[in-house]
Amino acid sequence: MAYLEVKDLVKNYGKTRVLGGISLSLERGEVLSVIGSSGEGKTTLLRCLNNLEPIDGGKIIVGGEEIYSDGKRRALKERLKFGLVFQNFNLFPQYSALENIRLPLFLSEKRRLKTGAESLLSGKTAEETAREYLALVGLESKEKSFPSELSGGQKQRVAIARALALKPEILCFDEPTSALDPALTGEVLKVIRSLKRTDRAMIIVTHQMGFAKEISDKVAFLADGKTEEFGAPSEIFGSPQSEKLKSFLSGEKDLE
Amino acid sequence: MNLSDILWSLRYGVLYTAEIFALTLAFSLPLGLAVCFGRLCRLKPVSLLFRFYISVMRGTPLMLQLFVAYFLPYYAFGIPLKRMGESWLFIAVIAGFSLNYAAYFAEIFRGGITSADKGQHEAAAVLGFTRAQTFFRVIFPQVLKRVTPAIANEIITLVKDTSLAFAIGQAEMFTAAKRLASKEVSMLPYLAAAIVYYALCLLVAFAASRVEKRLSFSV
Numbered sequence: 001m002a003y004l005e006v007k008d009l010v011k012n013y014g015k016t017r018v019l020g021g022i023s024l025s026l027e028r029g030e031v032l033s034v035i036g037s038s039g040e041g042k043t044t045l046l047r048c049l050n051n052l053e054p055i056d057g058g059k060i061i062v063g064g065e066e067i068y069s070d071g072k073r074r075a076l077k078e079r080l081k082f083g084l085v086f087q088n089f090n091l092f093p094q095y096s097a098l099e100n101i102r103l104p105l106f107l108s109e110k111r112r113l114k115t116g117a118e119s120l121l122s123g124k125t126a127e128e129t130a131r132e133y134l135a136l137v138g139l140e141s142k143e144k145s146f147p148s149e150l151s152g153g154q155k156q157r158v159a160i161a162r163a164l165a166l167k168p169e170i171l172c173f174d175e176p177t178s179a180l181d182p183a184l185t186g187e188v189l190k191v192i193r194s195l196k197r198t199d200r201a202m203i204i205v206t207h208q209m210g211f212a213k214e215i216s217d218k219v220a221f222l223a224d225g226k227t228e229e230f231g232a233p234s235e236i237f238g239s240p241q242s243e244k245l246k247s248f249l250s251g252e253k254d255l256e
Numbered sequence: 257m258n259l260s261d262i263l264w265s266l267r268y269g270v271l272y273t274a275e276i277f278a279l280t281l282a283f284s285l286p287l288g289l290a291v292c293f294g295r296l297c298r299l300k301p302v303s304l305l306f307r308f309y310i311s312v313m314r315g316t317p318l319m320l321q322l323f324v325a326y327f328l329p330y331y332a333f334g335i336p337l338k339r340m341g342e343s344w345l346f347i348a349v350i351a352g353f354s355l356n357y358a359a360y361f362a363e364i365f366r367g368g369i370t371s372a373d374k375g376q377h378e379a380a381a382v383l384g385f386t387r388a389q390t391f392f393r394v395i396f397p398q399v400l401k402r403v404t405p406a407i408a409n410e411i412i413t414l415v416k417d418t419s420l421a422f423a424i425g426q427a428e429m430f431t432a433a434k435r436l437a438s439k440e441v442s443m444l445p446y447l448a449a450a451i452v453y454y455a456l457c458l459l460v461a462f463a464a465s466r467v468e469k470r471l472s473f474s475v
């Protein structure tokens with residue numbers, strides 16, 4: 001069994017079925033790209049994984065443990081196995097770049113100490129650790145800046161550092177560059193590329209096929225709320241099977 | 257009597273006005289937040305109850321509410337007001353003002369809280385914040401920033417509303433000024449009172465602009 005298994009995930013908004021059977025699997029250290037046309041449920045999938053939405057059916061299994069099945073809510077500690085970087089950053093405007101990273105880290109660490117979980121800080125203070133993560137995304141000089149004083153690309157890098165600092169085992173990105181100027185996407189993609197590591201899985205929803213092809217170990221193509229195709233990038237991009245995927249790919253090519 | 261003599265002889269009235277003002281603020285702001293939570297409560301009956309409370313407080317004159325607060329022990333429980341002790345008048349004034357202003361503050365807070373960005377709640381949730389942490393660390397500072405101008409407005413109104421305590425016989429500044437004016441047959445005591453009210457309002461406006469500067473982030 002793979003590290004992350006999603007089986008027949010179902011999600012309805014009211015009477016509309018948005019996800020009607022998503023299945024995929026992912027190993028530690030792998031990167032999964034999720035592609036598909038607008039409105040096919042890519043964001044919804046990430047929201048379900050991150051426990052922002054209750055699910056209406058199916059299973060989510062992490063490390064052999066079923067953490068979310070048939071709409072049952074799971075405990076808070078399970079949520080932190082996942083991290084999510086939002087399309088529009090959602091930094092806290094009242095805090096500096098450093099504090100945006102330090103505060104969640106500090107609060108998480110406090111809770112971990114109480115429950116006896118492993119420390120996030122390895123002997124340093126939350127502030128020092130936050131500073132290291134800021135440096136990791138190349139923003140050590142911006143620690144005092146407020147979100148309103150940062151460019152879109154810088155905001156997204158802070159948001160990535162903030163998510164990363166909690167050491168999620170599966171880090172999700174929802175179109176991390178789609179709110180950015182083309183000139184700023186490069187810096188963010190560079191950071192994401194550098195995050196590929198053996199002990200961390202990543203799920204990236206993206207419309208940038210070139211990036212998906214390059215960074216992914218697996219690709220899931222969503223259509224009509226289902227995983228229409230799932231496989232290695234060479235299969236998905238090299239020999240697409242379904243008509244839907246073929247026409248989607250040729251459409252994306254026209255855009256590029 | 258010149259203006260400074262008059263100001264001096266109004267000093268006890270000024271003190272009462274300042275006390276009514278400060279105590280009302282101290283009670284009505286937290287109470288307003290609590291009422292706001294009640295109004296936003298997911299349990300329908302609770303939310304309706306607070307909605308009713310707010311609508312009554314905003315829909316009837318403050319002066320009338322002060323009368324009700326003052327005479328309540330007698331008319332509701334048959335306790336003669338003499339038995340309520342010396343400070344009952346003052347307590348009734350503070351209670352009346354606080355309950356009234358809490359309703360206004362609650363509506364201002366509610367506006368600020370419901371207009372908060374959903375993305376902020378979600379970011380806090382995926383970062384593992386508890387509900388209390390989300391509210392106090394993330395949402396509330398943004399609400400504060402958004403509602404500061406409206407709250408300041410309300411506080412300035414409160415400065416002037418303190419004179420309504422006159423109606424149930426609390427000897428605050430306006431009462432003192434009126435007494436002095438009829439004794440001296442002069443308008444000067446009114447002018448002196450006006451100057452003090454105005455100075456207090458300026459002080460509030462100044463404090464509000466300081467707070468806004470402190471909350472310099474943009475939401």
Ligand SMILES: Nc1ncnc2c1ncn2[C@@H]1O[C@H](COP(=O)(O)OP(=O)(O)OP(=O)(O)O)[C@@H](O)[C@H]1O
Binds near residue numbers: 039041042045
């Ligand atoms: N809160 C909601 N209530 C009702 N319907 C919703 C809600 N959120 C999303 N939907 C619907 O669910 C479907 C999937 O939306 P989702 O945002 O997951 O698509 P997406 O694949 O991320 O699209 P995009 O590429 O444009 O971001 C859409 O048809 C959308 O209208």
Ligand SMILES: [Mg+2]
Binds near residue numbers: 043044174175
């Ligand atoms: Mg989306």
